[in-house]
Amino acid sequence: MLSPNFFIHTIRIGTVEGASCVNFGNNAPNGFESYQKLNQGFGSISGDNNSIEGLRSLLNDSAILDMLINSEEHQLPEWTQEMIKEKLKKDG
Secondary structure, eight states: OOOSOOOOSOOOOOOOOSSOOOOOSSOOOOOOOOOOOOOOSSOOOOSSSOOOOSOOOOOOOOGGGGGGTTTTTSOOOHHHHHHHHHHHHHHO
């Protein structure tokens, strides 16, 4: 009468990304980490009958800050530390 089995005809999963997972049964996932960087100067347009004319956009991204993510867990290489010091001196 009580059975540990289950039957599913169809499962559709659109997207699994980053620190996501799909689990069935007995699971104990742990230690998931994810970092995602998205540079987008304008954004996105959706829908019907859109008209974009004369658009100008500027994106200024300092990639040095990206290297500092999770810096507590991983020691940055010496050359990277020197480059950051020089950049900070230069920028005041």
